[in-house]
Amino acid sequence: VVSxxxxxxxxNFSTLIEALAVLRDQGRFVRLAILGDGPLRxxxxxxxxxxxxxxxxxxxxxxxxxxRWLARADIFVSASLYEGQPNAVLEAAAAGVxxxxxxxxEHLELMEKAALFADAHNPRDFAGGIAxxxxxxxxxxxxxxxxxxxxxxxxVEAVASQYIESYQKLIRGGG
Numbered sequence: 001v002v003s004x005x006x007x008x009x010x011x012n013f014s015t016l017i018e019a020l021a022v023l024r025d026q027g028r029f030v031r032l033a034i035l036g037d038g039p040l041r042x043x044x045x046x047x048x049x050x051x052x053x054x055x056x057x058x059x060x061x062x063x064x065x066x067x068r069w070l071a072r073a074d075i076f077v078s079a080s081l082y083e084g085q086p087n088a089v090l091e092a093a094a095a096g097v098x099x100x101x102x103x104x105x106e107h108l109e110l111m112e113k114a115a116l117f118a119d120a121h122n123p124r125d126f127a128g129g130i131a132x133x134x135x136x137x138x139x140x141x142x143x144x145x146x147x148x149x150x151x152x153x154x155x156v157e158a159v160a161s162q163y164i165e166s167y168q169k170l171i172r173g174g175g
Contacts, residue, residue, distance in 0.1 A: 001030060001130060002073040002097070004066055004088035005080070007038030012079040012102065014047055018123035019079075021051045023130060030130065033058040033073075035066055070095035075133050075140070078102060081120050086110060093147035098140040100129035114146035 001020075005011040013034055023030045034044070034057070041059065048057045063069060066088070070076065076092035076099045083089075083106035092099055093111070101107040102120035116132060118125035133140040 001032045001075045001077055002035065002069050002092075003032070003077045003079070004035045004091070005078070006036055007034075007040040007044060009040065010080060010082045011036075012081050012120060013040070013044055015121065015123050016077055016079045016126060017044065017047050017051065017053065017057060019077075019126035019130065020053055020056055022123050022127035024053065024056065026127070026131070028131065028134075029056070030134070031056050031058070033060060033069060035060060035063040035069060037061045066091060067095060070097050073097050075100060075130055077126065077130065078107065079118075079120060079126060080104060080107070083107065089115075090151055093144075093151040096144050096148050098133050098144040099147060100126060100133065111147055111150065114143055114150050116143065 003013065003016055007013060016032065016034070020030060020032050044059065048054055070092055076097045078086060078089055078099070078101050080086070080102050081104065083104065086106055089099060089101065089107065089110060093114070099111065099115040101111060101115045101117055103117040104120060107115070108117065116129040118129045
């Protein structure tokens with residue numbers, strides 16, 4: 001499982017780490033890598049230690065090439081409480097990685113029907129989403145494909161093509 005972002009309160013990594021403890025308590029060995037850094041690093045390291053998850057959680061810091069990590073990921077998770085434009089979600093979708101996202105407006109709008117959604121304050125909800133994607137490869141694959149298709153609709157080429165089509169309609173008097 002991979003997650004990406006600045007270590008601040010809005011990214012809500014503590015809930016994701018707690019979800020890993022839930023999965024461990026269910027007898028699952030799941031590894032989590034949270035790529036990024038920030039002011040909450042000491043608190044997150046302390047949480048990992050207090051939950052005895054040192055063998056399951058990696059905090060490698062800032063990583064310049066997240067696509068290498070996403071290429072090896074089975075699942076991407078964003079537990080954010082708030083997002084502007086969730087670039088990490090777009091990167092995961094472009095990499096074909098199925099996602100579990102917090103049920104916030106920005107994620108719902110971006111990935112409606114292309115991800116599993118969890119209550120941002122409920123580690124068990126995230127654990128359930130992660131477990132479902134690990135156990136159900138057909139669902140994981142279908143969600144990854146749907147997310148990829150949504151992102152490709154927003155590619156530079158696709159958006160440019162839409163603009164050209166709109167301008168051509170205007171020129172022909174159809175708009």
